[in-house]
Amino acid sequence: MNRTKTTIAAAALGLSIVLTPVAAQAASTPASVSSQTQAQSAVRGYTTEVLGGKSQYSQVMVIIDLTRSARVVVTDKHGASEVYYGNQNTPVRFFAEIDGSDAVTYKVVTSDSNGQNATAPVSVRVDLAGVALDAPHDLTTYDEQRRFQAAGVQFPLRFEGLPGADVTLVFNGSTMHATADSDGISTFDVTFLRASNRLAVSQVLDGKTSVINSHGYTFK
Known part of the structure; x- marks a missing residue:
């Protein structure tokens, strides 16, 4: 070829x-x-x-x-x-x-x-010099989504990234930070609205920054 x-x-x-x-x-x-x-x-x-x-x-x-x-x-x-x-x-x-x-x-x-x-x-x-890190991955399952469809329900959102990374989550305009554990897992307690819930997640490790992954969940 x-x-x-x-x-x-x-x-x-x-x-x-x-x-x-x-x-x-x-x-x-x-x-x-x-x-x-x-x-x-x-x-x-x-x-x-x-x-x-x-x-x-x-x-x-x-x-x-x-x-x-x-x-x-x-x-x-x-x-x-x-x-x-x-x-x-x-x-x-x-x-x-x-x-x-x-x-x-x-x-x-x-x-x-x-x-x-x-x-x-x-x-x-x-x-890999100069290559941006990948963003942490949302570990939320479909069954979990069904559980937090009701407005006002607090739910622990879990992301998988790099061990020890500083993970930033912007959820409905509020910024939160967490450190990924030895398995690369970070957890954020959020409250979903009966509306469009927007998320943006990224991570930093040893001075290297990831791209930002933006997504959301909409409940009516």
Whole structure:
């Protein structure tokens, strides 16, 4: 599959991410791919693409190009692994973890589609400098929404973000703060109105600020 050269500008982040054509990548080894393992691995090279980054969400997609059909195991810094399948026409795609660090590294091991003949691992380093943090995610379930539909009901809103982050919630014009626990959970006690209830949530960790996620709940 041919790719044209694409530039993704994230003006709000001061970033310009360039996706290099596969043909150009084949001519040179990416900086974070060991030349010793490149010949053994099915990994041809990789690129990254910043998604969002200004409002509602922030994500970085990693695109791994392959030289042949392969089973691809991607392991993060916590030791958790995900399995993907791809080939020379279908790259492997996954989202990098945006945890407040300037970079994150993944170990990529390829093998035959049946998992045999695993190759030496390839190191994939994703640059996150200047990338905004993602906003905390609202953990409210549908069943919980049904419980607080009555006007005047106080309810603990829970959000999942980064452990230790300073989380800010603006609820119907009132600003509240909480610190996320070791699991990244923050809780705010709010009172819903029989009307449109507007929320805006964001987080800050080690001087890095997230995008703001705005949403709401309307009860009649």
